[in-house]
Amino acid sequence: MDLNATLILLVAALAVMVFAGWRGAQPPNPFKGPRMTPWRFIMLGAAALALLLLIHLATLFGAERAPWIP
Template sequence: MSLTTTLIFLALTLAVMVFTGWRGARPPDPLKGPRMMPWRFLMVGSAAIAMLLLIHLATLFGAERAPWIPGA
């Protein structure tokens, strides 16, 4: 993915994460019944995707992982 695509996906993922975090933090309303959307699970999932996109962004800027040394 290019830098522009990564930044667009990162912004969308962060927006979804903030929205689902807000929805998950609202107090329950017993008159409406149970919540049918797992808002907190969706928030954690979008946070995981945002972390992967941040790692991809770091690799686009030249970050490399340390070499593996056997027996260390």
């Protein structure tokens, strides 16, 4: 995956993470019924994806992992 696609997906994951965090922090409204969308889980999934994309971005800029010595 190239740099442009990584940055676009990273921005999208961050936007989903912020939106889901905001929606998950809203107080429940008992008149509308229970919330059926798991906003906290969506926020955690987007944060995990953003972390993986940040690692991929670091490897695109030349970061390498340390060699494993048994």
